[in-house]
Amino acid sequence: MNEILEKKKLAYGVHLFWIKNELIAKKAKPGQFVIFRTHDSGERIPITIAGVNNNKFRVIVKAVGKSTYELCKLQPGDKIADISGPLGMPSEIKFYGKVLVVGGGVGIATIIPIVQALISSGNDVDVILASRSREFFFLTDEFENAKNVYYVTDDGSFGDKGFAHEKMDKLLKEKQYDIAWAIGPALMMKACSEVAKKNNLKIWVSLNAIMVDGTGMCGGCRVLINNEMKYTCVDGPEFDGRLVNWDSFMIRLSQYREEEKLALERYLEKVGEPTWL
């Protein structure tokens, strides 16, 4: 259990893992996540389940700090000390008609199961994939059953130059959609939600709040949805992006910035250059 079966580098600092865990593989639904603790003094970090296959499940991890650096250093054969899950409410998958799904950065991984499930439920799905530049796209062949796939890069190295929400805005001028999803960095989800709001389109976003337990027991992941307090881990992680208080969400994400920096510095002092990223 919890053994890394396969590992693949997708881009600088972005790694794919297949991990053995029958229970999670059997039970995971699109939109759900797990909590990892890589070792005994490790912290609990939430990661989305980005696919399942028999007795294993897949995650795609972006190295941003100590815990994810450490995780990305692990090799096939290594074991993750603890994986708790699946957690969170699954995405609301059903027949809507025409659906637009936006994935940005590592969010591309998160939307794969959602897009596939939406297609299986008979929806026409258009996808916008956004990243910093061409080399940060991955697993794009897994979107081949989508109606259309649009690419956007910050630097214009592939597809349209610009941001995901700009592409979304353009598409909404030409086409009608019944519902949308946007998953990626907070700023991207915020901007997409504003576009959706303007167009009266319901949009699901997946909030990557800072979590501890992931089971509704601490309230650390609380967010304001339509001015009401919700716990991301048990009430979400998906919420209607038009109702999210983005400013408070993003401020809360920065809570431990100094501590995170310190932890990473200390770690790099110990292990040297993170050549494995």
Next chain:
Amino acid sequence: MAVKDRIPPVERKPEERAKDFEEVSLGYTEELAILEAKRCLQCKVPTCVSGCPVGIDIPGFIKEISKRNFEKSYRILKSYNSLPAVCGRVCPQEVQCEGVCVLNKAGKPISIGNLERFVADWAMQNNLEDKITIERKINKKIAVIGSGPAGLTNAAEMAKRGYVVDLYEVFHTPGGVLVYGIPEFRLPKAIVNKEVAFLEKLGVNIKLDIPVGFAVHPMELLETYDAIFIGVGAGTPKFMGIDGTELNGVYSANEFLTRINLMKAYKFPEADTPVKFAKNVVVIGGGNTAMDAARSALRLGANVTVVYRRSKVEMPARKAEIEHAKEEGIKFQTLTQPVRYIGNNGRLVAIECIKMKLGEPDSSGRRRPIPIEGSNFVIKADMAIEAIGTQANKLLLSQFEGLELNKWGYIKADDYGKTSLPKVFAGGDIVTGSATVILAMGAGKKAANAMEKFLY
């Protein structure tokens, strides 16, 4: 007859203990325990037993201490209570056994809790093997959900009776509040681990990291197991909901304590989980949780004030812990209620409070706090910790269709733990709302009796 004063346990000095998370009370030495045990009158009709929720033979185990038969004393104790080292430390004895000891009439009651703890610790230090007698193997399977005191007790009881027991826990460590709520300085985690290891010896299959409801559906449990015990606690924190609750620096006590106790954030960066090291901490509430949070914050180097809306006499926390908190230098601001958090760039900087006065008694029998208009004032604070109570843990209940809940959202169960579903039993905080360790254990045990009857 003159009653000798009770023997105080050995405690570490406030100035020393306030700097670390090691245990405050060192308990009794053998000699002190014997002296205290000799004070017991060995009543023919011992009132103390009626005050103990699991009916421990109190004079019985105390008598053996006075005769230096520590092992025998331990056997008596353990036959009633599977977590004596825990209960001896955290039970509110002043309102239970000690509260009804006859010696209250003439002086100070017997220190039953300290004696219980002494015997349990003695047994651990002397590596006393627990005698495991499993009556006979019964080919029936029990699922226990949640490894807090209720679940641990139910699992142990069912295993002793010969059933096959699977214990499910969503966290990476078993123990419930004993590991994530109550701090090391009151209840060392090594002790909880030892007591949990006893379950493994009984053959209980402990399955960690499994959120029941998500990883295992209640329907599957109903199909696979002959009976189910739910002991998932009341772990969801409540917030007052005043303006500014979303500010950085505002914590629920559960989050703060989970970071400290379970994740060892006080060792950051040796442990990976961070916690803020604040200068001025305000803890809101007057229960055990508030005391634990306040004393933990103090140990991280903060200047700590407890803000409570009633007066000191109404505080529900254990008296001993309020005393400990005071000795360690925690300030108390009673008859005060926060009304607004004040932030700067998203970080908490101060709390606006209002003064209160006490009115008529409310349904709980305590005098109701009423705000005094115009008495608002501001306290400087870079961290606020709300310890105003918890509610039912939603993780499982949202998935358990057909399970009846009461109007507060807790599981409806009778005195024997029977719920609205035939195979399903429940006990502990998820039935009663936040209560005590021993009541959760008592509920786990009662439900075991009912489950056995049901399965027979």
